[in-house]
Amino acid sequence: MIQRREALLGATLLLLAGGARAADPVKIGFLVKQAEEPWFQDEWRFAETAAKEKGFTLVKIGIPNGEKMMAAMDNLAAQKVQGFVICAPDVKLGVAVERAAKRLGLKVMSVDDQLVDGAGKPIAGIPHMGISAYEIGKQVGQGLAEEIKARGWTLAELGALRMAFDQLPTARERTQGALDALKAAGLPLANVVDAPQAKTDTESAFNAANIAFTKNARFKRWVAFGMNDEAVLGAVRAGEGRGLKQEAMLGIGIGGSQTALNEFAKPNPTAFFGTVLISPKRHGYETALMVYQWVAENRAPAALTLTNGVLMTRRNQVEVRKQMGL
Numbered sequence: 431m432i433q434r435r436e437a438l439l440g441a442t443l444l445l446l447a448g449g450a451r452a453a454d455p456v457k458i459g460f461l462v463k464q465a466e467e468p469w470f471q472d473e474w475r476f477a478e479t480a481a482k483e484k485g486f487t488l489v490k491i492g493i494p495n496g497e498k499m500m501a502a503m504d505n506l507a508a509q510k511v512q513g514f515v516i517c518a519p520d521v522k523l524g525v526a527v528e529r530a531a532k533r534l535g536l537k538v539m540s541v542d543d544q545l546v547d548g549a550g551k552p553i554a555g556i557p558h559m560g561i562s563a564y565e566i567g568k569q570v571g572q573g574l575a576e577e578i579k580a581r582g583w584t585l586a587e588l589g590a591l592r593m594a595f596d597q598l599p600t601a602r603e604r605t606q607g608a609l610d611a612l613k614a615a616g617l618p619l620a621n622v623v624d625a626p627q628a629k630t631d632t633e634s635a636f637n638a639a640n641i642a643f644t645k646n647a648r649f650k651r652w653v654a655f656g657m658n659d660e661a662v663l664g665a666v667r668a669g670e671g672r673g674l675k676q677e678a679m680l681g682i683g684i685g686g687s688q689t690a691l692n693e694f695a696k697p698n699p700t701a702f703f704g705t706v707l708i709s710p711k712r713h714g715y716e717t718a719l720m721v722y723q724w725v726a727e728n729r730a731p732a733a734l735t736l737t738n739g740v741l742m743t744r745r746n747q748v749e750v751r752k753q754m755g756l
C-alpha cells in the first residue's frame with residue numbers, strides 16, 4: 431500500500447514537472463552565418479513573423495565562424511531556448527552542431543546549407559530546408575541562354591564566368607546546373623572560366639572575377655553566374671571596372687533580396703540582368719514554425735524540404751515577387 435502511494439506521488443510529481451516545462455515560454459534560436467547579407471536579414475524578418483503569430487521569442491545570433499557558432503549554442507541554452515534553426519559558417523561543422531545540440535538538450539534543424547559529417551554525408555538526425563540547388567542553377571543557365579539569343583550573341587565567342595565556392599555542396603550544385611544548361615544550349619566547355627571565391631560575399635567575388643578577367647582577356651563578351659546574387663554582383667562590378675558594361679556582359683544571380691532589387695532600381699540597366707528569386711519567407715517563416723511545433727507540440731519537421739525559384743528580371747520583378755508572396 432505504502433509502495434503504491436509512493437509510486438502515485440512520484441507519478442504526480444513527474445506530471446507536475448512535465449506540466450511546468452510545457453508552460454515555460456517557448457524560445458527559438460535562429461543562427462545565420464552572414465547576418466549582414468540581405469537574404470539572411472529577410473529570413474530573420476520572416477522568422478519574426480512566425481514568432482509573433484505563435485507567441486514565441488526568437489533569439490537571433492550571427493555566427494561568422496566556428497568559434498562564434500559554438501559560443502552561440504551555449505548562449506541559447508543559457509537563455510533557456512528549446513530549439514534552433516541554423517545556417518552554419520561551414521557545413522563540415524555538422525557533427526559539432528549535432529553533439530552540442532544533444533548535450534544542451536536543444537532541438538536543431540538546418541536551413542540553406544545542409545550540415546554534413548566527416549565523410550561529407552548529410553547528417554540524418556538534423557532536418558533540413560534548402561533550395562533545389564541544381565534545378566535553380568539550371569534556371570539561371572536557361573535564362574542566360576535565352577538572353578544570349580535575344581541579344582544575337584553567339585555562345586562560341588563568349589567567356590562563361592563561373593563564380594565558384596565549391597567547398598559548399600549547394601553552391602557547387604547551383605553552378606553545375608547553370609553550366610549544364612549553358613552546355614546544352616551550345617556553350618563550348620573551353621569557354622568556361624572558374625573564379626574561385628575565398629568567401630561568399632560581394633567583395634570576394636569582385637576579387638575573384640578580377641583575377642579571372644585578367645587571365646582571360648581573349649574574351650570580349652561574358653556571361654556570369656554563381657551561388658548567389660552577391661557572387662554575380664561582384665563579377666558585374668569587376669567587369670565594369672574593365673569597361674565590360676551591360677553591352678558586353680550578362681549575369682544572373684540567385685536570391686532576389688535587396689542586393690538584386692538595388693540593381694534593378696538603378697536608372698540604367700547594369701550587366702546584372704536577373705536573378706532566380708528564392709523564398710526567404712519559406713526559409714525563415716517555415717523553419718522557425720517547424721522548430722516551434724517540434725518544441726511545443728512534439729511534431730518533428732520533415733527530414734528534407736526543398737524549395738523552388740522563379741526567374742526574375744527588371745521587367746517582371748513586381749509580378750514575380752507578388753507571386754512568391756513577398
Ligand code: FCA
Nearest residue numbers: 469542543630657658685
Ligand atoms: C546559401 C548562400 C546564401 C543563400 C542561401 C539560400 O546559404 O550563402 O546566399 O543563397 O544559401
